[in-house]
Amino acid sequence: MTMEYPPTELPTFQNLGVTDAPAVADVDAPAVAQEWLTSLASALEAKDAAAAASLFVEGAYWRDLLAFTWDLRTFRGPRAIKAFLSDTLGQAQPKSFTLTPGTAAAQAPFPDILWLIALFTLETASGPTTGVLRLVPTPDGSWKAHGVLTSLEGLAGRPERIGPLREQSEQPAYHEQPTLExxxxxxxxxxxxxxxxxxxxxxxxxxxxxxxxxxxxxxxxxxxxxxxxxxxxxxxxxxxxxxxxxxxxxxxxxxxxxxxxxxxxxxxxxxxxxxxxxxxxxxxxxxxxxxxxxxxxxxxxxxxxxxxxxxxxxxxxxxxGWSKIPEYKGLSNFGGKVLHSYKHRTAEDYKGKKVLVIGACTAAHDISAECVRKGLDVTMYQRSPTYVLTVKTVKEAFMAGLYEEGGPPTEVSDLLGASFPFPMQGELGERSVLHFAELDKDTLSGLAKVGFRTNKGYMDRGILWSLLEAGGGYYIDTGASQMVIDGKIKLKSGPPAKPLAGGEGVKLSHFTRDAAVFDDGSEIKADVVIFATGLGxxxxxxxxxxxxxxxxxxxxxxxxxxxxxxxxxxxxxxxxxxxxxxGNLAVCRLYSKYVGLQIAAKEAGVYGKPYRVGKA
Known part of the structure; x- marks a missing residue:
């Protein structure tokens, strides 16, 4: 089906002024990538920031993770890139640019976008560095960069003690845990x-x-x-x-x-x-x-x-450890059990009781589904719309090509993902969320019919933006949504809403000794109230x-x-x-590398001067 996308600053053919883009199969990706990288290397080794910046289109990004800046920085547009390079090339001293064989590939993520990605390596004064380039076509038929990532991978002359540099002793010492003393x-x-x-x-x-x-x-x-x-x-x-x-x-x-x-x-x-x-x-x-x-x-x-x-x-x-429970009139006088989802352990504790779960994101769905499986009477109270996508869509669409069976090495996937600065990921999310909604249309329409309110995530940008800017507000459906649709998980929310619609629902007014009372006069009898309302x-x-x-x-x-x-x-x-x-496991896996390198560099006396925000 033809998808109508919202206005965007992504490198679409329209934004680039390209009227005759080549087909993916017609792009000689290795040759194009090598030609562009050679031009970048010549400019940077000559410390010609202006020449380097001229290789980027308007709206392009350069994201640097320690290699040039000893900081985590994102620069947007040729002007900002030129200023950043002018200020850092003397310290960074980049050289030895090499295109990584077998990595250059043309891709068409959307019908109106074509780009070419490739990995490369270089040396900076700080240490070995891996780069990712993303090139787009221009009206004159040449290719320029819309994105570059440079990631410090180790310290110069101080490689990680892994592989051939691991412990070599034939009688390695037994590792004893230290004591407080x-x-x-x-x-x-x-x-x-x-x-x-x-x-x-x-x-x-x-x-x-x-x-x-x-x-x-x-x-x-x-x-x-x-x-x-x-x-x-x-x-x-x-x-x-x-x-x-x-x-x-x-x-x-x-x-x-x-x-x-x-x-x-x-x-x-x-x-x-x-x-x-x-x-x-x-x-x-x-x-x-x-x-x-x-x-x-x-x-x-x-x-x-x-x-x-x-x-x-x-x-x-x-x-x-710092759970958030909203204040409601009468809650202190409620005669049943009140707890935060962080303190919940098992639905076995509530046998024979009626459970009210307040919240409609991950923990609320998980706990409600567990209650259903244990045969309990459970109601979920949805206070505000939730972004829902199925775990099938997460695996087969959201993470496709990066984190999947037979996918690239994890380290490569991490760098490819990091090469999309977060603002660009947000813009991509505005489009991807529409495709995901089409894949999940049966689930979303079923939820809408029973009055469960969904949206497109924070700022209509999907799950990543919800995590980064709102700290939650989503549910990756692993089965609980169907329980809501089937009525196995009872629902208290607003009137039926269209798929991905927002809107206010019925509000919880106060508690009595044995019930939650809502502003429409209805009430839900409960023996247990679980607040799945987020953490501190x-x-x-x-x-x-x-x-x-x-x-x-x-x-x-x-x-x-x-x-x-x-x-x-x-x-x-x-x-x-x-x-x-x-952050989650993937975020901490990647960014722990940069924390480790910063501290190791300081301990070795080779930590450069950070190029902080406000300098550019």
Whole structure:
């Protein structure tokens, strides 16, 4: 079918002024990519920023991950690219540009867009760098760049201790876990979930000693302690950890408890230093000394130890542990059980009871579906529209070509994905969401018929934008949507809405001793009320862990800055030596690399001057 797309700044033929674009099969991708890369290399090696910028179309992006800027930056348009290169070429000294064989390919992601992608390598003063180029046709028949990514992959002269550089001893020493008393780390990592372990693994591979402080009794308990029915909705190919992918026998979707066991195995297999059952009491930043004083307490006996370190990494999640429960009149007088979804473990606890789940995103659907499978009477109250797409569409369309069986190596897929700056991913999302809705039309129309309200995600940009800018608001359907359609999960929402429509629903007014009462006068009897209403903010963790003065200096964490990079994460911005690791498994897998490289470079004395926002 012909799709009508919204206005866009994507490199469409219309926006490029191209009236006679070649067919994909007619493009000699390797030759075109090589010619363009040769021109870029000549300009950059001559430190001619103007010549390099002339190789880009209007609206083009250059995204740099440490290689030129020692920061995570996105520059848009030839003018901004020229300024960035003028300011950084002297420090970066790029050379030895080589097109990666077998990677150049022409693609037509939409009927009105054609681009050519290829990978390349180069050397910068910082270290070996991988690049991704994305070229588009121009009216005169030549090709120019609409996107370039440069990603620092290691430090010059200091490669990761992997492969041929791994431990070679025929009698390797047994790795003994440190104790609170004898640990002497260079870096402290607060949190032993996937984000903390990822960055610990990166640091170890770069020769930097770190210590992970995990408050739970075992690594992985943050996943084992979630509700029993929790299964990762992302497929296995998307969720590998650095250096140690899941085995080929691993199921496509992972149960939470199984992931917890894998994280514990991962920490042991990679010889990561982890102190479990240990809570950080307070972290004091000493601005004049450029270090941190961190006090940790062993939960078992209350013994405390103070560490003095230069680098502190907070890997405490997106707000886990700080649950949000809205205030409703009469809730304190409700006679049944009230809890947040974060505290829910199993529907077995509610046998014979009526359950009201407040919320309509991932946790709400998962818990409601579990209640149905346990034979319980459950009602879901939808407060606002939800972006819904099926797990089938996620696997077969959203992640197709990158994270799938037989797809590219994970490291390559990560770079290809990162080569699309977040603002561009948002624009692509405006189009993709329409295709996904067509694929999921049966589910969406079925939901609309029973009054479940859906939308296109935050700013009509789908799931990624909902995560980046709203922190949620979506559900990847693994079966609960059909339960809603069939009436097995009862629904309280607004009047029937068109697929992807918004609109206000019926609002919850107050609680009585045994019911939730709505503003239309209706009520739902309940014995258990579960609030699946989201979690707190990582700022809550910063305030709890850091001294007040330091916490006040931490401005924004998450959401996008003016350039389209994520605020306050994966680099020390507001406070020197403070890093925040957060995101899903794929995000942390990639960006832990850059946190590890920044700290390793500082420890080796080779960290360059960051080219910060506001400089360009």
């Amino acid at each position: 004898n640990a002497n780390p260079t870096v402290l990592i607060v949190g032993g979930g996937h984000s903390g372990l990822d960055v610990a693994a990166r640091l170890r591979a770069n020769g930097v000693d770190s210590l992970v402080l995990e408050k739970n009794a075992r690594v992985g308990d943050n996943w084992r302690g979630r509700y029993e029915s929790l299964v990762l909705h992302d497929p296995v190919w998307y969720d590998h950890l650095p250096y140690l992918p899941f085995p080929p026998t691993w199921p496509v979707h992972t149960r939470a408890a199984k992931l917890g066991d894998w994280l514990e195995f991962y920490a042991n297999a990679l010889d990561l230093d982890v102190l479990t059952g240990t809570t950080v009491v307070r972290a004091q930043h000493n601005e004049s000394a450029g270090n941190w004083t961190v006090t940790a307490r062993r939960n078992a006996d209350g013994k405390e130890r103070t560490f003095t370190i230069k680098h502190l990494i907070l890997a405490v999640g997106l707000g886990e 903010s990582v700022h809550d963790a910063v305030k709890q862990i850091c001294d007040p003065k330091t916490a006040a200096r931490v401005k924004k964490i998450w959401n996008l800055d003016a350039e389209g990079e994520i605020n306050g994460v994966f680099r020390d911005g507001d406070v020197e030596g403070l890093y925040v690791m957060m």
